[in-house]
Amino acid sequence: MSMDVIKINPKDNVAVALHPLRAGQNYCVDGSEIVSLADISFGHKIALKAIPKDTKVIKYGHPIGYATKDIKPGDHVHTDNIKTGLKEHQEYTYRSMQMQKQDGNTSTDFFMGFKRKNGKVGIRNEIWIVPTVGCVNFIAEAIAKKAQALLSGNIQGVYSFPHPYGCSQLGEDHENTKKILSGLIKHPNAGGVLLLGLGCENNSMKEMKEELGKIDENRVKFLVCQDVENEVDSALKLIAKLIENAKNDTRTKTPVSELIVGLKCGGSDGLSGVTANPLVGAFTDALTFKGGSTILTEVPEMFGAEQILMNRCKNQDIFNKTVLLINSFKEYFTSHNQPVYENPSPGNKEGGISTLEDKALGATQKSGNATVVDVLQYGQSLNEKGLNLLESPGNDIVAVTALAACGAHIILFTTGRGTPLGAPVPVVKIASNSELYERKNAWIDFSAGDIADGVPIEKVAKNLYDFVLELASGEKHTKNEDYGFRDLAIFKTGVTL
Numbered sequence: 001m002s003m004d005v006i007k008i009n010p011k012d013n014v015a016v017a018l019h020p021l022r023a024g025q026n027y028c029v030d031g032s033e034i035v036s037l038a039d040i041s042f043g044h045k046i047a048l049k050a051i052p053k054d055t056k057v058i059k060y061g062h063p064i065g066y067a068t069k070d071i072k073p074g075d076h077v078h079t080d081n082i083k084t085g086l087k088e089h090q091e092y093t094y095r096s097m098q099m100q101k102q103d104g105n106t107s108t109d110f111f112m113g114f115k116r117k118n119g120k121v122g123i124r125n126e127i128w129i130v131p132t133v134g135c136v137n138f139i140a141e142a143i144a145k146k147a148q149a150l151l152s153g154n155i156q157g158v159y160s161f162p163h164p165y166g167c168s169q170l171g172e173d174h175e176n177t178k179k180i181l182s183g184l185i186k187h188p189n190a191g192g193v194l195l196l197g198l199g200c201e202n203n204s205m206k207e208m209k210e211e212l213g214k215i216d217e218n219r220v221k222f223l224v225c226q227d228v229e230n231e232v233d234s235a236l237k238l239i240a241k242l243i244e245n246a247k248n249d250t251r252t253k254t255p256v257s258e259l260i261v262g263l264k265c266g267g268s269d270g271l272s273g274v275t276a277n278p279l280v281g282a283f284t285d286a287l288t289f290k291g292g293s294t295i296l297t298e299v300p301e302m303f304g305a306e307q308i309l310m311n312r313c314k315n316q317d318i319f320n321k322t323v324l325l326i327n328s329f330k331e332y333f334t335s336h337n338q339p340v341y342e343n344p345s346p347g348n349k350e351g352g353i354s355t356l357e358d359k360a361l362g363a364t365q366k367s368g369n370a371t372v373v374d375v376l377q378y379g380q381s382l383n384e385k386g387l388n389l390l391e392s393p394g395n396d397i398v399a400v401t402a403l404a405a406c407g408a409h410i411i412l413f414t415t416g417r418g419t420p421l422g423a424p425v426p427v428v429k430i431a432s433n434s435e436l437y438e439r440k441n442a443w444i445d446f447s448a449g450d451i452a453d454g455v456p457i458e459k460v461a462k463n464l465y466d467f468v469l470e471l472a473s474g475e476k477h478t479k480n481e482d483y484g485f486r487d488l489a490i491f492k493t494g495v496t497l
Contacts (some may be wrong), residue, residue, distance in 0.1 A: 273362020
């Protein structure tokens with residue numbers, strides 16, 4: 001690996017700048033010299049050979065678009081001379097690949113988790129306050145603050161999760177709210193949950209109870225604010241009972257096959273697909289090989305790399321579900337008269353990402369080489385161990401909420417730009433470069449930057465794997481936990497009355 005420029009795949013006709021490149025300077029790539037014809041920012045692309053107009057620009061061994069003009073060796077390759085090659089309608093064929101197998105759950109790796117009565121395992125023992133409707137958000141927050149004085153035993157905190165929904169919603173939009181809130185209520189990271197309602201919302205307590213089905217009434221309590229004289233006092237009495245029920249829960253040795261980890265990337269830079277995302281991919285391979293589970297979401301950021309995921313589906317049925325996942329999201333865009341293949345965000349472009357294919361081919365590396373075992377609808381819980389695909393948009397807060405509601409204990413969140421984002425569950429922010437890790441250390445939990453400096457990815461992946469197990473065992477906490485950043489957003493898909 002050059003210290004200045006990296007060619008990711010032998011087929012590539014562009015390379016990525018590991019440091020800012022200066023016009024007129026010679027740089028070595030695969031033993032050959034290339035002269036930069038322009039100043040090129042860190043993370044951006046330099047042409048390694050002539051790329052005639054209308055021919056493919058290759059990165060990661062795959063096309064990331066087409067040249068819009070003749071590109072000379074040494075040119076800066078970016079949005080002014082490349083365009084997407086993707087189309088709104090595409091045919092897919094299942095070409096099954098030789099895929100990684102699990103080790104039969106014989107791994108001796110473990111973490112210390114909280115075993116719940118229903119057999120699920122949590123990595124935290126918290127009390128959660130979940131509003132049925134946004135009207136009681138501030139009441140929920142006030143209750144959470146007062147309830148901290150009630151903490152005892154092994155209860156680690158009381159947290160509320162405000163959101164603006166739960167009323168004036170219709171159809172699928174209303175169903176999404178119920179499914180996400182139900183998924184959070186059932187999450188094993190919560191030793192106890194108070195479901196807090198107003199009383200006149202269409203997401204009524206009755207509807208939520210029907211959505212939840214059978215529950216442990218010692219673990220989940222219900223309060224309708226309009227039905228009591230003082231909702232704060234009434235809530236605190238219920239929370240005291242929840243704490244009493246869960247305060248003596250203790251961590252027990254749990255096989256790593258019980259661990260569920262969500263995968264997400266935020267604003268990327270040119271190194272995200274070189275360091276952070278392949279690092280998480282190596283983690284995925286390690287965890288799924290040992291019988292554990294990961295969940296990949298952000299469906300629009302699969303566009304351009306979806307065939308790679310389809311080829312790793314365990315059978316034709318899962319392939320068909322993946323095709324439906326992709327096409328349904330395309331229809332979601334077109335039904336709102338929006339382009340399917342919108343360019344990457346301004347932050348991604350500034351970081352060196354030029355097209356959606358460029359973003360997708362880097363982002364999907366978080367899935368490693370693992371077999372795709374299932375495809376989950378939005379709000380659906382994980383039920384098969386291994387790599388799962390989850391329906392959700394790319395929006396950071398919506399996606400991490402969907403991952404938590406699906407059952408993820410922890411979320412690995414790669415970023416080349418930095419973010420303070422949190423979720424109902426711990427979020428490990430992984431910087432793609434060392435400068436970001438050092439500059440925004442209050443946000444970032446782990447650095448993948450050493451990979452760009454030549455440290456073997458296997459070594460960094462082992463460090464990440466150990467970090468996650470320590471996190472799951474309660475020996476460490478994420479920055480979002482330390483600062484109390486716990487975001488929640490539900491996918492808005494319909495009409496508001």
